[in-house]
């Protein structure tokens with residue numbers, strides 16, 4: 001089975017759209033998301049454009065702030081402080097990566113945690129780890145769980161989940177979410193020994209490695225649910241670039257019970273979960 005992330009994202013947006021209407025009718029609150037883009041990274045421009053368009057389609061307020069690549073850290077922090085104080089802004093997202101002269105950690109720490117719809121602020125990471133239920137949860141990991149449930153149903157308990165990758169934005173939070181779903185979780189990384197053997201034990205395999213077609217079909221347990229987070233651009237034999245995941249799709253699709261494609265898997269869910277977080281922030285703190 002191919003887990004259709006585009007359809008899953010469309011279904012989620014449809015639910016969110018109803019909830020946005022409801023919030024407006026009951027409390028006269030229109031959720032508002034502001035995205036800040038510093039510089040002119042081509043991939044970031046595409047992501048920001050998609051985020052802005054989808055926010056508007058859902059009936060939310062959307063604002064895009066574009067700052068030149070030479071914007072100083074102080075100027076960016078001052079801008080964030082204005083947005084932190086602005087009552088019409090429920091979600092603030094600073095598109096990463098930032099130009100090298102800006103310290104990413106300083107910027108993420110300066111976003112009001114109640115408006116931190118990317119879920120990267122240390123307070124939200126801590127809340128997620130504590131399981132206190134009030135975290136704004138990073139979007140891509142949320143999307144991974146929703147896609148796994150689309151195939152396996154709501155109850156993931158007892159499944160052995162193997163996560164390859166331990167970044168703060170994908171690997172670690174997805175592992176915590178799987179733990180909260182009562183999975184038995186193994187986190188693998190670049191120093192892991194016998195990786196293929198560990199992957200073969202996975203009922204759910206999440207690949208967040210950042211290496212094109214790294215996970216091979218023969219590493220999978222037959223019937224496993226494979227969530228491929230990777231987005232890698234490679235050149236084919238004719239010199240054309242195309243997107244591939246961290247999993248060797250052609251080999252994996254023969255063995256897996258279900259798999260997310262790239263593109264059209266985790267990617268669309270990430271934006272839908274960002275919209276969800278904006279709605280959550282508006283409901284909680286609006």
Ligand code: NDP
Nearest residue numbers: 140165166167170189190208209210229230231266267270
């Ligand atoms: P990072 O580069 O921050 O992390 C990669 C992780 O993979 C690290 O923990 C690293 O281990 C591990 N790793 C690297 N090489 C190996 C190896 N040979 N064996 C085992 N583990 C290895 O990447 P991100 O987490 O930010 O992103 C992962 C992928 O997901 C990328 O392709 C990225 O483009 C994609 N992505 C997709 C999103 C979406 O919306 N679909 C959103 C965000 C990311 P170590 O810690 O030891 O270095």
